[in-house]
Amino acid sequence: MSTNLQDYSHKRFNILTGEWVLVSPHRAKRPWQGQNEAISNEQRPAHDPSCYLCAGNTRINGEQNPVYEDVFVFTNDFAALQSDSPEFSVNDGLFIAKSEQGICKVICFSPDHSKSLADMSVSSIQKVVETWQQEYTSLGKESMIQYVQIFENKGAVMGCSNPHPHGQIWSQSTLPNEVAKKDVQQKIYYNENKTSLLGDYLSQELKAKERIIYQNDDFVVLIPFWAVWPFEAMIVPKQQFENISQLSESESANFADAISKITKVYDKLFQCSFPYSSGIHQSPTNGKSNKHWHWHMSFYPPLLRSATVKKFMVGYEMFGSPQRDITAEQAAFRLRELL
Secondary structure, eight states: OOTHHHHSOEEEEETTTTEEEEEOGGGTTOOOOSOOOOOOOOOOOSOOTTOTTSTTOBOTTSOBOOOOSSOEEEEOTTOSSBTTOOOOEEEETTEEEEOOBEEEEEEEOOSOTTOOGGGSOHHHHHHHHHHHHHHHHHHHTSTTOOEEEEEEEESGGGTOSOOSSEEEEEEESSOOHHHHHHHHHHHHHHHHHSSOHHHHHHHHHHHHOSSEEEEOSSEEEEOOTTOOSTTOEEEEESSOOSSGGGOOHHHHHHHHHHHHHHHHHHHHHTTSOOOEEEEEEOOOOSSSOOTTOOOEEEEEOOBOSSSSOBOOOOTHHHHTOOEESSOHHHHHHHHHTTO
16 A cells, blocks of 8 residues: 555545545654543452343343343333334424334343453354344334344443443434445445445455454454544455345354454453444345345444543544544554454
């Protein structure tokens, strides 16, 4: 890759959203006198009697969790979307609104309160993957649901209110903004080329070898060329699948392996339980042809230089466009060296 990309300010194009990110590699060495985050070295117990998500404990709504042994899913006690919301719309001049229905669930990855995905075995992570597959399929069959968003917020710095290893699944009656962008971009490319946008991109990445962190028989873990967050990563299946329900048992095992690798490497980078938001983008459940979709999982970690210095999306990022200092190639090299 041209050294210009490592030395001078430039923009990179996100092929999945149609948006640009400003890259400023010359700023990576600027001194930091801003906020430093606290490092949590707390050793959590395997079971916390005060935790609403631990096995056998009572949640805030009075319901008791079963004494689960691996993965546990329940309807969110404080759901952002309501399944019984009436249909309505507002079209009053420039005041425009419409109702939104949905079902929100919480998925506990493990009964062990002290663990994260990085601490779990590949076989245990595979049970999480299989539960994601089941929930995507069952929620997608609901007539009001057109999209199923699977995600995890890890760490207090990412707004996680409970340290128990868990994620969320929000399903809703329309496509959220980020998914709608990716739906459009992938459809345009597929209609023009009759091939998968991410499939062709992945072929180019595998030849370049500059941003690849890890790969197995079925998946590639890489820093996308257009990454916004300092150590942003993406897991992409080598074969084009529209959604995770299409994975075989062996493929789901390799997906779990890829998740295990990137989360463990993250924890090694700054010797801390690495915070991030992760999510799976996959085909809508709207009953339409979605052959242009190539599902993928993204990790957006906020840490920039150390366990105490995070990337803030403020100023220019809020009013102009996203901006990053460390290049995608530099980030990939650092993570790859830790495997």
